[in-house]
Amino acid sequence: MQRLWLIFAQTATVALALLFVVSTLKPEWLPQRQAVVALQEAPSSDETGRAPIGSYRDAARAALPSVVHIYTTQAVRQPRHPLFDDPIFRHFFGERPEGQPRQNSGLGSGVIVSPNGYILTNYHVIEGADDIQVSLNDSKTYKAKVVGSDPESDLAILQIKAEKLPAITFGQMDSLRVGDVVLAIGNPFGVGQTVTMGIVSALGRSHLGINTFENFIQTDAAINPGNSGGALVDSQGHLVGINTAIYSRTGGSLGIGFAIPVSSARSIMEQIIRTGSVTRGWIGVEAQEITPELAESFGLPDTEGSLIAGVMRGSPADTAGIRPGDVLLSVNGKPVKDPQVMLDLIAALTPEERAAFRLRRDKGIVEVQVRIGKRPAMRAERE
Numbered sequence: 001m002q003r004l005w006l007i008f009a010q011t012a013t014v015a016l017a018l019l020f021v022v023s024t025l026k027p028e029w030l031p032q033r034q035a036v037v038a039l040q041e042a043p044s045s046d047e048t049g050r051a052p053i054g055s056y057r058d059a060a061r062a063a064l065p066s067v068v069h070i071y072t073t074q075a076v077r078q079p080r081h082p083l084f085d086d087p088i089f090r091h092f093f094g095e096r097p098e099g100q101p102r103q104n105s106g107l108g109s110g111v112i113v114s115p116n117g118y119i120l121t122n123y124h125v126i127e128g129a130d131d132i133q134v135s136l137n138d139s140k141t142y143k144a145k146v147v148g149s150d151p152e153s154d155l156a157i158l159q160i161k162a163e164k165l166p167a168i169t170f171g172q173m174d175s176l177r178v179g180d181v182v183l184a185i186g187n188p189f190g191v192g193q194t195v196t197m198g199i200v201s202a203l204g205r206s207h208l209g210i211n212t213f214e215n216f217i218q219t220d221a222a223i224n225p226g227n228s229g230g231a232l233v234d235s236q237g238h239l240v241g242i243n244t245a246i247y248s249r250t251g252g253s254l255g256i257g258f259a260i261p262v263s264s265a266r267s268i269m270e271q272i273i274r275t276g277s278v279t280r281g282w283i284g285v286e287a288q289e290i291t292p293e294l295a296e297s298f299g300l301p302d303t304e305g306s307l308i309a310g311v312m313r314g315s316p317a318d319t320a321g322i323r324p325g326d327v328l329l330s331v332n333g334k335p336v337k338d339p340q341v342m343l344d345l346i347a348a349l350t351p352e353e354r355a356a357f358r359l360r361r362d363k364g365i366v367e368v369q370v371r372i373g374k375r376p377a378m379r380a381e382r383e
Contacts, residue, residue, distance in 0.1 A: 060195050062237030065137045066112045066168035067230055069187045072129035109186035109230030112165050119158040120269055121229030123149045126156050134160050148272035152212035157272045171238030173263040184221040184243055186230025196222035206340050210245050216258040217241045223257035232259040281349030282375035284315020287339035305329045306342040320370040327360040
């Protein structure tokens, strides 16, 4: 027994000695121990069934399939030199062919508003286009036709031959407030579909000189060239506006973007789809804002109202007896604060109906009944 213990002790001693030598001279020969660190991990959204706090992925997922890319092409011919029309020049140098057509391409965005192919976008996105192509979220591309447009509000309706499209859900404009989170979805600079986030900075923005009829949502969500016609959605992914313009000195986003409210866009869209055009009221006057200097010059008590600077001969206003120099105070009892409000109130009236106009004339108040006319179609001028 003693001999066995001696052999065991010697074997253990040799083994420890070998281990010491190997661990000192060749440690890489020994198996490496793996450090075990206990980490705490948050459950994935797939496990919880809900998005992380502060995420708007559900809103983006709901709205993204409804936003399309719009590519337009416009044929442009090189100008013909005046000398080619001179008969003497043609006699010596012969006829010259017309310049070869060139192609100008543009891009923008649009929103699918119905499963059977109607798309809402900005008028300036498709203005003057000879060919319009619409690319869906799944990369399918369709040729589009213009159903109708309204340059004065910068809206247009397109249609593609497709069915069961992912139409966006319209939001409620009445519930939108300053400070609400919004997402702008579009195709900025042609890089592909992009979502940016911000808040509603202001409501009812006007007097910007962008459109004839203005009632914009202002947002600091980044809007850049190519976003025009895209969707502005709320935190549930419901459409609240159509991205239209940015305030920028460089062409990039400075945190001031403007969108047409969904309430206005829907009303105009339904008129265009139903009749092919938009009908607005008109009386045929030229209005001017009343400045403190004008108020003092005309002896007016304040700057409220809209100064009638001109009246078109034979127009509804002329027939009703409205004169240059009158100050329009109200339309059907609704106060007129300035020319923009006057324009909006009259445009909202139905042609052929009669409306009560309250005016200040020669320091007195007069009321006249005006039979509303139909506003002539106007084409927006854009650079």
